[in-house]
Amino acid sequence: MKWSRARREQVTGIAFISPWLIGFLVFTLGPMIVSLGASFTSWTMLSPPTWVGLENYERMFGDDPLFAQSLLNTAYYVLLAVPLATVLALGLALILNQHLPGMGVFRTIFFLPSITNLVAVSILWIWVFNPEFGLLNSALRVVGVTGPLWLQSDSWAKPALIVMSLWGIGGSMIIFLAALQGVPHELYEAAALDGAGPVRRFRAITLPMISPAVFFSLVIGLIGGLQVFTQAFVMTGTAQPGSEGGPNNSTLFVVLYLYKKAFQEFKMGYASALAWVLFCLILIVTLVQKRLSRKWVYYEAGER
Amino acid sequence: MEQSHLKKPYWQTIIWCSGAYLSLLIMSGLFVAPFAWMFSVSLHDLPGVFAQPFQWIPERAMWRNYADVTSLLPFWRYTANTALITALTVTGTLLSCSLVAFGFSRLRFKGRETLFSVCLATMMLPGQVTMIPLYMFFSSIGWVDSYLPLIVPAFFGSPFSIFLLRQFFLTIPKEYDEAAMLDGAGWLRIYWSIVLPLARPALATVALFTFIGSWNDFFGPLIYLNSPELATLTLGLNMLKSQIVGTGTTQWHLLMAGAVLIMLPNIIAFALAQKHFIKGIAMGGLRG
Numbered sequence: 001m002k003w004s005r006a007r008r009e010q011v012t013g014i015a016f017i018s019p020w021l022i023g024f025l026v027f028t029l030g031p032m033i034v035s036l037g038a039s040f041t042s043w044t045m046l047s048p049p050t051w052v053g054l055e056n057y058e059r060m061f062g063d064d065p066l067f068a069q070s071l072l073n074t075a076y077y078v079l080l081a082v083p084l085a086t087v088l089a090l091g092l093a094l095i096l097n098q099h100l101p102g103m104g105v106f107r108t109i110f111f112l113p114s115i116t117n118l119v120a121v122s123i124l125w126i127w128v129f130n131p132e133f134g135l136l137n138s139a140l141r142v143v144g145v146t147g148p149l150w151l152q153s154d155s156w157a158k159p160a161l162i163v164m165s166l167w168g169i170g171g172s173m174i175i176f177l178a179a180l181q182g183v184p185h186e187l188y189e190a191a192a193l194d195g196a197g198p199v200r201r202f203r204a205i206t207l208p209m210i211s212p213a214v215f216f217s218l219v220i221g222l223i224g225g226l227q228v229f230t231q232a233f234v235m236t237g238t239a240q241p242g243s244e245g246g247p248n249n250s251t252l253f254v255v256l257y258l259y260k261k262a263f264q265e266f267k268m269g270y271a272s273a274l275a276w277v278l279f280c281l282i283l284i285v286t287l288v289q290k291r292l293s294r295k296w297v298y299y300e301a302g303e304r
Numbered sequence: 305m306e307q308s309h310l311k312k313p314y315w316q317t318i319i320w321c322s323g324a325y326l327s328l329l330i331m332s333g334l335f336v337a338p339f340a341w342m343f344s345v346s347l348h349d350l351p352g353v354f355a356q357p358f359q360w361i362p363e364r365a366m367w368r369n370y371a372d373v374t375s376l377l378p379f380w381r382y383t384a385n386t387a388l389i390t391a392l393t394v395t396g397t398l399l400s401c402s403l404v405a406f407g408f409s410r411l412r413f414k415g416r417e418t419l420f421s422v423c424l425a426t427m428m429l430p431g432q433v434t435m436i437p438l439y440m441f442f443s444s445i446g447w448v449d450s451y452l453p454l455i456v457p458a459f460f461g462s463p464f465s466i467f468l469l470r471q472f473f474l475t476i477p478k479e480y481d482e483a484a485m486l487d488g489a490g491w492l493r494i495y496w497s498i499v500l501p502l503a504r505p506a507l508a509t510v511a512l513f514t515f516i517g518s519w520n521d522f523f524g525p526l527i528y529l530n531s532p533e534l535a536t537l538t539l540g541l542n543m544l545k546s547q548i549v550g551t552g553t554t555q556w557h558l559l560m561a562g563a564v565l566i567m568l569p570n571i572i573a574f575a576l577a578q579k580h581f582i583k584g585i586a587m588g589g590l591r592g
Contacts, residue, residue, distance in 0.1 A: 009411050012491050016407025019400040020423060023460025028426055031434035031441070038437065092331065095324050108578065109332045112339075115581070116570050117520045119538045120563035123545050124342045127556050133354055135341045167335065171585055178586030227430055230522050234542055258432055263527055268436050275432040282430055 035272045043269035056273035067274070069249050070257040073158065077253065078225035081162045085221060086214065089169040093176035094206075107177070114170030122234035125164045126151065129235075136163075151235060154250045161231050161251060172217040179213035180206070208298040215289070215297045222285055226278065229255040254278050346370070346560035353557050369561040376558060377540045378533070379565070386519060386536040389454050393518040394511050396458035397465055401510060402503070404461045405469035406495045410481060420470075427463045431523075439527060453528045454521070458514075465510045468587060472506035473499055509584035512577055516570060537566050 003011075014021070039056055041049035060067050092110055096103050113121065128135045129150035137147030148156040187205045196204065207214075236251045237243030242264055245252030255278065262271035340360075345353055347365040374380065407413075408420050442453040476499055484494050500507070525539045535543065541562050548555050574581060 006412075010413040013407050013411035013413030013416065016411060016491070016495075017404045017419065019459065020404040020461035020466060021419070023400075023457065024422070024426065027438065027457050027460060028429065028434055031437035032429075034437035034440075035433055095328055098321075098324050100321055100324060106328050106332050107582075108574075109335050111581075112571065112574060113335065115516050115520075115574060116567045117538055117541075117563075119520075119522050119542050120566045123541065123559055123563050124338055126545075126549075127345065127560070128338055128341070133356075133358070135337065138358060167338065174582055174585045178582075223428065223430075227432070234522075234545065255432060262436055262439075268440065272436050275430070275436065279430055279433050282428065286428065 035275060038269050039273035039276050041269040043267075043272070045266035045268060049269060052269070056270050057277070059270075060273060060277065066249060066252065066257060067254075070245075070252045070254045073249075073251060074226060074228070074253045076158055077162060077228060078222060080159075081165045082218065082221040082225050084162065085166055085169045085172060086218060088166055089172035089217070090176050090214070092169070092173050093180055096173070096177055097180040107174075110173055111170035114168045118230045119234055121164075121167075122231050125160075125167075125231075126235050128164075129160050152247060154248045157236060157247060157250045161228075161235070164231065165225075165228075172221065175213050175217050176210060179210040183209040211297040212299060215293050219286055219289055222289065223282055226282055226285070227255050228253050229259065232256045233259070254281075342560045343564060345557055346564050348557050350555065350557060353554075366557065369557050370565065373544075373558045373561045373565070377544055377562065379537075379540075379562075381533065382535055382537045382540040385451075385534060386538070389451055389525075389536065390515055390518040392451075392455045393458040394514045396455065396460075397462055397514045398507060398511055400459050400461045401465040401469055402500060402507065403495070404466050405473055406491075406499060408466065409470045409473035410478070410494075410499070411491065423461075423463050423466060427467075435527075442528070448528055449530045449534065450528075451534070454518075454524045458518075462514075465514065468510055468584065469503065469506055471587060472503050476502050505580065505583070508577065509580045509587075512573060512580050513584055515573060519569060541566055 038049060040051060040053055042052045042055070043049035096107055096110075127133075129137075131137055131147065131149045131152065134147075134150070136150070140147040150156050150160040183206060187209070188201055191201050191205055232251045232253050233244050233256055237246040242260065244260070245256050254274070258271050258274040258278065261267045261274060344358075344360050344362070346369055347367070348355075348359075348362045348369075349364075349366050352359065352362055352366075404423075408416065408423075438453070439448070442448055447453050480498050481494050484498055489497070520538060521536070522538050522542070525536045526542075529535055529539060532543070541559075544562060545559060548559055
């Protein structure tokens, strides 16, 4: 039997993508289904799962103050960190886009923190935030300000993590820079001929032209922010396992809570339910952003 | 702003440029300070760390802190562990993602577009959703406390790398395939001898991102590795932190030396391949 060319291409094509296809079924789709099922059970590492229906979800939203706290903490973190990071990254990209000599060096400086090891970075910042000997409060002391207790204070621990997150904006900055370099110069020249000033040119040309990049960076930032884990895990709490997320649970974020439920308390069913709530949250936030983006994101004809 | 390209008075340009440089200098000072401080602390002795005011340049640089931290951790053992995991992860990712991206970009088959959108959609899926069943699955087949859960999935493709490579493969003219086929080459040969050599820059970008991701990975080793001798550098550094913070012996100079050592490979990789990084990120960001 001789296969037609199209038939052969069909089989070969599937064969080429089969690593991903198998990986998707085994490492993604399968576990997703199991995880959804598990979220309706009381599954611990020690006992086999028993079906409990919606009990996990009911408990989460009715009778779990720690979950409520972790949601609030995450919202606080995301709502401050993401907009601040976007504005700062855009500002840096705008200055770097001047094509002045030496820009490459500055670009490297701003970018480097974003690719360095997050655990090492977290350890560095624990010491930066040390109230007595840390870099930050020492600098504040020089200008006559007594700095807060940062990671040791209920109210300053989250702002501390937000400050640290701003150190890692290099990725978004690069995305903005690439977008800025894609804006055709003719547009600026035409606008200048029409007498538009710098502010007007920024609002009427630059912002709309780079809005897809801003949108992308906001989406990525929100998805990443909702999953914040490592910093909180490494930087907070005492050495006692289980104390992460302190002080007073003020840095207990959703994923950290999920980790503790799964790998310290071994409540796999409840943790699965937490994971699905997180997933829905990410989905909703992304869809809402996409909806809102129609109002402000500008796509040139042919794109999208 | 962009008016540096437009004609305007000389003095205005000067003011504009000095303003830009001034703000860049202030900002880069803020960005460099933690690095510089970390390096400085790593060269102090213990009393020097707690001296008030802190001496940025120590009277005697304690380079032996670096030797001390490598013996405090089984540092070279952890480096070898991390290098092994990273090398295999990069190999697996390059191999699987290039094959898959080739299929998605150069062959025509039914269901291609649907499957590709599914592949893209999985990028949005938070890892926590699959984490628990995967952990239980790996645990049931005896893979927990081995490197297999960290390495094997890399041989089955990762969506972002597949996406990056596919975008690049699409820019290679299809006529090459046709010509090679007339010469009797099969698809595998076209993949290996035509597309892969032309796609070297994209492969380098994927290799870099995978290297950084794997070298810096914390969550994977944290849940899958229990035996101390299997730990990665990142995990080891965190264990050292817990020891030091826990026992109250605040040997921050040693911790900082460890942190510097772990950051070095990233910084070197970046210095060697800056262009690939920038291009890769821009490519990911500009898909609109």
